[in-house]
Amino acid sequence: MGRCYLHDYKGRCIYHITLSKAGEIPVFGHLCGHFPDSVIVRSRLGAVIEKNIRRMGSFDSALRVLQYCIMPDHVHLLIFVTAPLSRHLGAYISMLKVRIHQDYRQISGEALTVFEKDFYDCILRPSRSLDTIYRYIRENPRRMAVRREHPEFFRRVNALRIGDSTYNAYGNFQLLDCPFKEQVIIHRKDSPETRRLNREKWIYTGSNGGVLVSPFISASEKTIRDEAESVGARFIHIVGQPMEERYKPAGREFRLCEEGRLLIISAGLPGPLTRPVCLTMNALANQITEGC
Known part of the structure; x- marks a missing residue:
């Protein structure tokens, strides 16, 4: 995806990152329940993804995952870079993808690529409300349920x-x-x-x-x-x-x-x-x- 050319991806900042599932890979989970009480139940691959997201801080002490949401075909991450990084943020996203790929191969025996190439990123600027981002990520399953149950909307x-x-x-x-x-x-x-x-x-x-x-x-x-x-x-x-x-x-x-x-x-x-x-x-x- 296009990066923001004027932005320093090593500097202190908060990012909303989206990773999309590769086409041939099983889903990361399934939507269960009806709106407004809908939740995503993790698949085996979804559990692998969650485990590695929780370990992302080990890549660099300045990386802090504030929130995440694992959907059937994509993953949302809210990442706070608390201090300057030694490498571009994209390098750490690549490390996360590689570890998920390796763990999934161990449990499935399949050497398939889990995510599409690259990632989407949105920079949280001072004008953006952090609470709004939290709510947007947290309510992804509910929005998916609305789309399924109320196509007339x-x-x-x-x-x-x-x-x-x-x-x-x-x-x-x-x-x-x-x-x-x-x-x-x-x-x-x-x-x-x-x-x-x-x-x-x-x-x-x-x-x-x-x-x-x-x-x-x-x-x-x-x-x-x-x-x-x-x-x-x-x-x-x-x-x-x-x-x-x-x-x-x-x-x-x-x-x-x-x-x-x-x-x-x-x-x-x-x-x-x-x-x-x-x-x-x-x-x-x-x-x-x-x-x-």
């Missing part, structure tokens, strides 16, 4: 409350729960350097499991969306026009909705795309990014 949602207002929406409303959201907005007065740095931030966020929030009005913003979509980004797209009762996205937006990568929220503003309408949509994108 992933289509049309009426009266979606954001702040003191309600909106019509279509798509994956769980994207609102993602703690790593970035608003995409490009101003005419932005310098080339500001645009370059913002682009790197948005592509990094999109390629590492975050969510990009925007009306994507200008040609430059649409270009960012196209590039981010190609690296697997997820989106909350603010639209101005009200959603008709039988509204259904078409083309690329329908495909993204089917993949769970898009939530479309209507600001409910009929009429042409005027400057006040654009300001209202960008204000809503900011509210979602900062407040949800």
Whole structure:
């Protein structure tokens, strides 16, 4: 995955790491129980993964696992680097993968690769709430149960409350729960350097499991969306026009909705795309990014 080029991966920081299961490997566990009391029961491989996660501090005394969640096909880790590391964080993630692979081979006799290559990482910046990250990781099984038991939630949602207002929406409303959201907005007065740095931030966020929030009005913003979509980004797209009762996205937006990568929220503003309408949509994108 894309790393954040301006970030020091040896320095003191908190990271949300996601490791994805390789396709041919058995699942790490099974969802049991019904929402809201759903839990993941570890498989034999899941137990191996948990054992090694708990031992990760032995790699370096500065590595501290604050929280983890082992899902059937991926693993979430909240890692606190408490002091400068002697090696890049990625080296320790590789060590974890190797030890899990070795232990699994011993108990199964299979020399299969457990995880996909590389990993997703999100950096916990000062503006992010640590409690929000804890809750997001802890509630992964519950969100999975909702997706299975209530597929209707992933289509049309009426009266979606954001702040003191309600909106019509279509798509994956769980994207609102993602703690790593970035608003995409490009101003005419932005310098080339500001645009370059913002682009790197948005592509990094999109390629590492975050969510990009925007009306994507200008040609430059649409270009960012196209590039981010190609690296697997997820989106909350603010639209101005009200959603008709039988509204259904078409083309690329329908495909993204089917993949769970898009939530479309209507600001409910009929009429042409005027400057006040654009300001209202960008204000809503900011509210979602900062407040949800």
